[in-house]
Amino acid sequence: MSDRLSVFKTYKLYVGGKFPRSESGRVYEVSDAKGKWLANAPLSSRKDARDAVVAARKAFGAWSGATAYNRGQVLYRVAEMLEGRKGQFVHEVADAEGLSKSKAAAQVEATIDRWVWYAGWTDKIAQVVGGGNPVAGPYFNLSSPEPTGVVAVLAPQESSFLGLVSVVAPVIATGNTAVVVASETAPLPALSLAEVLATSDVPGGVVNVLSGRTAEIATPLAAHQDVNAIDLAGADDVLAKELEIAAADNLKRVLRPQPVDDWSAMPGIDRMTAFLETKTVWHPTGSLGASGSSY
Amino acid sequence: MASVFEYAPAPESRAIVDIAPSYGLFIDGEFTEAADGKVFKTVSPASEEVLSEIARAGEADVDRAVQAARKAFEKWSALPGSERAKYLFRIARIIQERSRELAVLETLDNGKPIKETRDADLPLVAAHFFYYAGWADKLDHAGFGANPRPLGVAGQVIPWNFPLLMLAWKIAPALATGNTVVLKPAETTPLTALFFADICRQAGLPKGVVNILPGYGDTGAALVAHPDVNKVAFTGSTAVGKEIAKTVAGTRKKLTLELGGKGANIVFDDAPIDQAVEGIVSGIFFNQGQVCCAGSRLLVQESIQDELLDSLKRRLSTLRLGDPLDKNTDIGAINSEEQLTRITSLVEQGESEGAERWSPACELPSAGYWFAPTLFTNVTQAHTIARDEIFGPVLSVLTFRTPDEAVAKANNTQYGLSAGIWTEKGSRILAVANKLRAGVVWSNTFNKFDPTSPFGGYKESGFGREGGRHGLEAYLDV
Numbered sequence: 152m153s154d155r156l157s158v159f160k161t162y163k164l165y166v167g168g169k170f171p172r173s174e175s176g177r178v179y180e181v182s183d184a185k186g187k188w189l190a191n192a193p194l195s196s197r198k199d200a201r202d203a204v205v206a207a208r209k210a211f212g213a214w215s216g217a218t219a220y221n222r223g224q225v226l227y228r229v230a231e232m233l234e235g236r237k238g239q240f241v242h243e244v245a246d247a248e249g250l251s252k253s254k255a256a257a258q259v260e261a262t263i264d265r266w267v268w269y270a271g272w273t274d275k276i277a278q279v280v281g282g283g284n285p286v287a288g289p290y291f292n293l294s295s296p297e298p299t300g301v302v303a304v305l306a307p308q309e310s311s312f313l314g315l316v317s318v319v320a321p322v323i324a325t326g327n328t329a330v331v332v333a334s335e336t337a338p339l340p341a342l343s344l345a346e347v348l349a350t351s352d353v354p355g356g357v358v359n360v361l362s363g364r365t366a367e368i369a370t371p372l373a374a375h376q377d378v379n380a381i382d383l384a385g386a387d388d389v390l391a392k393e394l395e396i397a398a399a400d401n402l403k404r405v406l407r408p409q410p411v412d413d414w415s416a417m418p419g420i421d422r423m424t425a426f427l428e429t430k431t432v433w434h435p436t437g438s439l440g441a442s443g444s445s446y
Numbered sequence: 447m448a449s450v451f452e453y454a455p456a457p458e459s460r461a462i463v464d465i466a467p468s469y470g471l472f473i474d475g476e477f478t479e480a481a482d483g484k485v486f487k488t489v490s491p492a493s494e495e496v497l498s499e500i501a502r503a504g505e506a507d508v509d510r511a512v513q514a515a516r517k518a519f520e521k522w523s524a525l526p527g528s529e530r531a532k533y534l535f536r537i538a539r540i541i542q543e544r545s546r547e548l549a550v551l552e553t554l555d556n557g558k559p560i561k562e563t564r565d566a567d568l569p570l571v572a573a574h575f576f577y578y579a580g581w582a583d584k585l586d587h588a589g590f591g592a593n594p595r596p597l598g599v600a601g602q603v604i605p606w607n608f609p610l611l612m613l614a615w616k617i618a619p620a621l622a623t624g625n626t627v628v629l630k631p632a633e634t635t636p637l638t639a640l641f642f643a644d645i646c647r648q649a650g651l652p653k654g655v656v657n658i659l660p661g662y663g664d665t666g667a668a669l670v671a672h673p674d675v676n677k678v679a680f681t682g683s684t685a686v687g688k689e690i691a692k693t694v695a696g697t698r699k700k701l702t703l704e705l706g707g708k709g710a711n712i713v714f715d716d717a718p719i720d721q722a723v724e725g726i727v728s729g730i731f732f733n734q735g736q737v738c739c740a741g742s743r744l745l746v747q748e749s750i751q752d753e754l755l756d757s758l759k760r761r762l763s764t765l766r767l768g769d770p771l772d773k774n775t776d777i778g779a780i781n782s783e784e785q786l787t788r789i790t791s792l793v794e795q796g797e798s799e800g801a802e803r804w805s806p807a808c809e810l811p812s813a814g815y816w817f818a819p820t821l822f823t824n825v826t827q828a829h830t831i832a833r834d835e836i837f838g839p840v841l842s843v844l845t846f847r848t849p850d851e852a853v854a855k856a857n858n859t860q861y862g863l864s865a866g867i868w869t870e871k872g873s874r875i876l877a878v879a880n881k882l883r884a885g886v887v888w889s890n891t892f893n894k895f896d897p898t899s900p901f902g903g904y905k906e907s908g909f910g911r912e913g914g915r916h917g918l919e920a921y922l923d924v
Contacts, residue, residue, distance in 0.1 A: 402905070419591075435889075
């Protein structure tokens with residue numbers, strides 16, 4: 152071990168593709184599983200939450216309008232970047248969750264594989280959940296999934312990286328944009344993931360990452376009129392109920408917290424379909440009359 | 447405008463339907479009085495004639511019905527899907543057999559024209575049961591994994607605009623997937639649901655699988671809040687939908703909501719004008735505009751505004767308003783005095799905010815609840831009549847110059863249920879449909895429905911889909 156003094160990282164938020172400090176100027180201490188100080192993380196305010204929603208809304212049009220193939224390429228690029236920074240994440244996850252190096256490595260590898268899995272879904276989900284409807288009449292009628300819009304994602308509190316990616320990737324794979332509230336006690340892997348996203352062709356604003364007190368940040372997000380949906384994975388039962396009530400005010404789609412024993416288990420498609428709308432478009436087929444068309 | 451044709455009255459006979467002077471609640475296969483003995487009257491909105499006196503379910507009745515449904519759930523959900531299917535096929539067939547009787551009954555209780563109940567509501571009701579009957583033994587193949595399980599007891603609250611059709615949309619998928627139901631019809635239109643209870647008996651449906659609880663909002667609130675209900679499905683106003691979403695917060699109840707709308711019907715300059723006019727008329731005057739997916743905002747390209755409005759006004763002058771049982775009637779009665787008051791007040795607000803009101807010459811019957819077809823021009827996006835759901839025969843006309851402007855205006859609403867596009871250009875249809883934030887888009891047509899076709903909203907028009915394979919999800923534990 153050299154006696155060189157290491158360079159600490161200033162952890163920052165990730166909003167609209169930029170890395171700001173909290174506008175409140177606040178930070179809080181983040182410790183490892185044994186209570187040793189790791190870093191000061193930004194303690195986000197409700198204003199930070201609102202700024203993140205603005206950024207996510209601004210990014211929604213282009214991201215949801217991108218081709219599914221393009222979104223898949225971008226998400227796969229995230230996995231490539233993660234692979235290259237694996238060592239850093241193993242270190243952060245080991246500290247955050249009190250895991251041995253080998254167990255932390257297994258978590259990080261599962262996380263990278265999860266990005267790859269969702270990257271492959273972008274151009275397949277529409278075929279699985281959409282399709283033609285055999286209506287009883289002269290109409291061509293097609294149902295297609297579309298992203299709900301801006302999704303607030305409360306990342307799981309315990310699984311700081313695999314759990315985080317397991318809730319963020321499905322949201323953006325389908326074309327939504329996200330405002331992510333990192334694990335309150337273990338936010339550093341999420342804040343570092345933002346650095347990977349920023350260098351992976353993910354357009355700014357598609358994922359926005361906030362650290363701080365989950366309840367403080369989630370409350371304005373749940374009540375925000377320009378947020379379309381909320382994933383309550385990181386909320387306890389009491390907070391989840393409060394947020395669900397607030398979310399009813401503009402009828403957000405709400406994914407209630409569900410007990411997850413093992414984030415490494417193969418996910419189904421539920422986390423994608425939870426934030427998809429179904430649009431059905433009717434076209435007359437008519438018959439070819441004398442004029443060549445008819446309605 | 448002088449009428450080209452004179453029509454003799456052509457009333458459908460009401461002798462085909464025998465309405466009893468009173469009806470009970472339908473709980474556990476039996477008609478029964480409310481525990482507290484409360485009743486209410488249901489009237490024909492076209493004449494204000496009292497049709498029948500109906501038991502009004504209270505909290506104790508809700509509890510009894512939920513218990514009956516819970517008890518029935520064990521056996522019903524354990525039946526092979528093929529057996530559940532046959533019950534639903536039986537129901538579909540009996541509805542077809544009794545279709546004219548139910549159409550007349552619906553027209554009497556709701557006020558909508560017999561032409562609509564006969565040609566739209568009833569065929570769709572039977573088709574919906576027929577469609578979901580076939581799913582009951584094919585759920586393994588519906589894309590929700592092997593052997594998807596039902597949720598349990600479904601509490602369902604439905605509106606008055608399509609009473610029996612909304613019942614079908616709720617009950618058919620619930621039963622096909624193995625749930626049992628407690629359904630509350632709207633207080634102004636309980637009769638077809640009670641006749642449906644009789645159809646369940648004719649079909650030999652096991653007791654407690656379907657329970658019907660007529661009542662007002664308090665009955666619905668008690669049903670939604672009941673701790674032993676596993677699934678809540680509601681069709682109605684956005685305001686009530688939000689209350690229900692708050693009520694079920696923090697529970698494990700699965701929720702689907704089909705709420706209000708302010709659909710934009712977009713007419714481009716190359717649209718076939720005559721067809722577009724027919725589409726606009728069916729979009730906003732079908733069922734007196736009391737349709738959540740109504741095309742209540744007409745967005746017309748500026749260059750064809752005058753031509754289109756001339757044609758539209760000419761067409762509106764030929765609409766026949768009057769006796770809903772008359773087979774030539776186009777516009778029936780407004781469903782209730784309360785709804786008429788709401789329409790009237792919003793229309794007055796439209797005038798006071800500066801929009802220009804127009805209606806064809808139209809004589810309204812002296813008894814009953816009536817409102818003449820109405821359109822507003824000089825409407826801006828800030829006007830109340832361009833933002834609030836009127837739920838009546840009132841069309842707000844706005845203009846646009848470019849497709850981008852049309853899309854922006856169409857999406858400028860808290861709702862997201864329906865939209866229409868009228869143009870001859872195929873690529874424009876697809877480009878515009880792609881950008882509209884609405885669950886159902888009709889291109890060169892409007893207000894088409896089919897049991898195979900998922901229906902439901904974006905944004906504050908609710909969530910979940912009814913119809914099609916998608917409609918199964920609302921009733922499965924997936």
